[in-house]
Amino acid sequence: MTSLSRDDVAKLAGLARIEMSDEELVALSNEFTVILDAVARVQEVASADVEATSHPLPLRNVFRPDVVAPSLTPAEALSGAPAQEEQRFRVPQILGEE
């Protein structure tokens, strides 16, 4: 039986950038015990000799010519911005590396 602890879920929530209350973490951790058991069934038939399909169509080499097409206007580009300044998207301070 696979299970995810509250801390495991917290780590995943961090990776996925979702703040979660303690209550929510615990609830998800409980649900995952059931869900993971169900989905882990894929391992029963996924033997080494079976190829992986990442895509339903066997398409190859779909390209676009290197030709410039009109962009959005800056007003359109910024139309959904929660905040903007000097024709740029204004975002809160970015922590971390330069």
Place this chain on the structure above:
Amino acid sequence: MTLTYDDVVAKYEPVLGLEVHVELNTHSKMFCSCSTIFGAEPNTQTCPVCLALPGALPTVNEKAIESTIKIGLALNCSIAPFSRFARKNYFYPDMPKNFQISQYDEPICVNGYVDVEIETDEGPQTFRIEVERVHMEEDTGKSLHVGGATGRIHGAEYSLLDYNRAGIPLVEIVTKIVPGTGKYAPEVARAYVAELRDILRSLGVSDVKMEQGSLRCDANVSLRLIGSDVLGTRSETKNVNSLRSVERAVRGEMIRHAELLNNGERVVQETRHFQEDTGLTRSGRSKEQAEDYRYFPEPDLVPVAPDAAWIETLRASLPERPSIHRKRLQEQWSVPDKEMSAMINADVLDVVEATVALGADPAKARGWWLGEISRISNEKDVAIKELGISAADVAEIVALVNAGELTDKLARQVVEGVIAGEGKPAEVIAARGIKVVNDDSELMAAIERACAAQPETAQKVRDGHVPAAGALIGAIMKETKGQADAARVRELLLGHLGQGSN
């Protein structure tokens, strides 16, 4: 106590790893049709795709794939018959999708090499740098940090994002680890990046301007005790933005690591940032806690599977390797090593070649580009190739001098005029009224006037004191506004004053 570089290499063996990111010079972005022109107004080159608006889908730029395959071929790589894009998942505001479309375990080019030659104590020596992979990905947007003291990210109150650069095609070239360079590690690193730059330029796939960031180098350095085969912990110095900095960064990191190790401290596996002013690196993000990028095949794109015919067409289009090309030119032109290096360092080899191709004598062509034109470039602080004078202009000027229609001095005026934007050489000549005075009777009249004006000097020359003729020649040249051929003036003057045999 600061270690000297000699101390470091006496005890430790450096192991290099170099990752070079190259922005391709396609017209449109990697996954959308927005323009890639550098320096446009913020957010004028964005669309639903490169802004990652909900519902938008990427499409692959064919030219970018071709350029990447060409790079792979030029670096002696195998081209994978099947390769895929993958999503590299991590959150960062300058990356609109919060994943980068890159390549993971199925890159398009693998297993190549580049040979570089450097000068060692024992003479020129060749080092082989093995290339692990060449893959395609996309660039991020640019952030402007507001608030804070220096415009840097730390202490900034907020940031402003411009996504014009988001989605510019990037090719990443990753070497295998490079052992065995010993004390020459910094020079080898520099020579590798320089050679790569020349190859990319010869392919015409990138502007390769390190200062504009179209070619960026990350240098991984670790040290191991000489004789040991245990690799040390590496640091990764990001975005080293000039050839000189590559050399300095590697040397600096070698010394920093050695000091830590000598003091019994641990080298931390981390990203470091090169400081152009001090030549030192500053600690960035620690990589102790490895990022989990959750790579998986990009479901919005289909695999790239170049067939042999396509690859062979691209291979046939490759230009001569720059190092071989240079050797051939040097032989053809009989240029001494020193002059050859001068041309390479001044970055004029290609224009000299173009000038020669238009009929100019190699020595003359070289003389103009390395001499007068370089001088003006320095004086104006404008790159030679941005001065506005072309190989065709120089070839034309050289031809006019050969035909006796310009003197060297007049030719310099023409060069100056072309650079000043007065037009093509013929236009400058016409507009400035430049012409060689080669009518002997006109010159004789001027000579007689000069001798009459300076009778004492003329007498000295008659008495056999030839160097005194200079003052007279100067006066004559001044009178003819420099348009006379100085040699002819001298010949006529000396003849006139009875010194014709000289």
Place this chain on the structure above:
Amino acid sequence: MIRNSASEMASKLASGEITSVELTQAHLDRIQAVDTDVHAFLYVDTEGALTQAAAVDAKRKSGEKLSPLAGVPLALKDVMTQKGIPTTCGSKILEGWRPPYDSTVVTNLKKNDIVILGKTNMDEFAMGSSTENSAYGPTHNPWDLTRIPGGSGGGSAASLAAFEAPLAIGTDTGGSIRQPAAVTGTVGVKPTYGGVSRFGLVAFSSSLDQAGPCARTVLDAALLHEAIAGHDPKDSTSINAPVPAVVAAAKSGDVKGMKIGVVKELNGDGYQPGVRKRFEESLELLAAAGAEIVEVSAPNFEYALAAYYLIAPSECSSNLARFDAMRYGLRVGDSDGASAESVMNLTREVGFGREVKRRIILGTYALSSGYYDAYYGSAQKVRTLITQDFNKAFEIADVLVSPTCPTTAFKIGEKANDPLAMYLNDIATIPVNMAGIGGMSLPSGVADEDGLPVGFQIMSPVMKDERMYSVGASLEAALLSKWGAPLLSKIPALAGGQ
């Protein structure tokens, strides 16, 4: 007039009996009257629809040659971008966002002069089977307002059953077109993957998502299918081949000599008796129409659900990363000194509903280093096995059939706290998405025990979509002659309606 099929409306428009403005207004009035109860729509574009209708009428008057569905109104699932019109995907995180561009489906609708009435309700980001996961409240099944209309495209299906629109656009990742069609007594088609462009379809699971037509008749679905399908250079996974001749197939409805394969694994325990009964009956009708009924086996289908609940969450964990409060949509916690990271965290906490978060976390886990091979990697192998099962089955049969869902519509709230029970609704529809083939659901009657609609699913090989239309049209005709009137004529009247 609103109870006609879309093709009937189209002929009345063509003959000049009605105008598009009248027809559009009639539907807007109907929405006004019944949508408080049904809640199929998240946004009604009254002005835009009437303007578009007037333009079509003008074109018709000037004698311009128009497309078959010109002037007929349509409801658009709120997962498709339409320039300037709010697009929420049923999520708080996109509240108020107006896209600056049209999806290719919308471009095609506009090209065909199909009048867009507004945007329909859905499970948040298409994750769900009941439309209960919409951040804007559930949609109610017009057959019984206490029941779910299916999901994720419950709004589109309910708008058809409630006569608020004769046509709708849905999207189907694991059954989101077909299951709502089944439980509302309407027709829903998931075309072959790559048959209809995904450009402008807000991605849930890129390798599974497919937009398709929703309608009240097979022919109407075919007409809409041909209007929206075709190669699109903006979608690299779009198929560069002619659109299958689905309208011709729907018009002929000929199944003589066709082999119809009943998938053994999709018709047994766990299927409601009334569902099975209607299914058997439909098979008899098809046999009577000249088709040969054969049994096929797809042993790996039992792993489809597990694989789906790894692949879809994995892809969605990455697709939904862009909702980060930086460039558009909701922004929470942007107070003095807040960091971009904390604003992202808070916004995604508040902006996403519970099911979306559950799947993002599950997908993040399935892709994470050390677990990738066991989960995502294994699921992709199951995908190969399912495709192989289909390939073998299609060697025996021209199309495959099954009940669309194991049960009829359940009560709102009944399964809300049991994700696994909810996931089981899609057991028969998911294999189709895994293999990228075509699938259709059409009504086969109502279950004896509860009087609620039952769906019949037809599956056809890649780019052979015309086959399911032939079979669907044949069955539809047989059922119609048996019933004497369309199934929806039996739907109880809605309080607000006439």
